[in-house]
Amino acid sequence: MKITMFPFLSDWPLEASVSGDVITINGEEIDLSGIPDGFRLPGGAVGNKFFVGNEYVERIGKTLHFTLRLPVQWDSPEEYRNPPEPIVIDARSGPVKFPDTSPLVIPATELPDIRGGKENGGLE
Template sequence: MIIKLSPQRRDDLLEVVKTGQVLNINGEEFDFSAIPDGATLPRSAIHSEWFAGDVEMISGDLVVTLLFPNPANYSPAQAFPVDLVGVPDGPVAFPQPLAAPPSPEAFPE
């Protein structure tokens, strides 16, 4: 599986778990196991805000593009994400944000 990320500045949480050709995105399951090689499932046929493009099966690899929320402290790896190739089953590991800046209370005057 190849997951392409389309970054957007937003504070949503994106949790994805992969099991074979099935993606569980924030608790909603999307089963793409019926897509034959060379086929494309248009974005308009997928009822979820998290998909940013068509889903394709290319040479046995499922290729999906997901919206990728970037928090206020987004990192360069989040702003310019590389494709996730050969994604294993289990929770999908996404690029992480920069460390949160210390709160003003951490610096008493």
């Protein structure tokens, strides 16, 4: 399976695995084996919220191609929120490794304690 990822502002969890022509997304099995070579089906017809409705699920040779929503947040890394090139995952068998879109953690900086001195330069 060739899965193109479409960044989508959401806090939905996304876990998937592949077995043959079946992709399991968050526990829901989606059997795509009925799509013959050269045919395509609108993503919205699959009935799963992760499939992008105006993109197609199609079989080219033996490989299924489709687009899934990639949940991102406003503070996810820029490379996933606005990728310069489409993110394409080649999923064969087993768990699908999606990019880690977790927000970046900026280390806290400790500021000096200035409470003990004259903050206004002695102009009290």
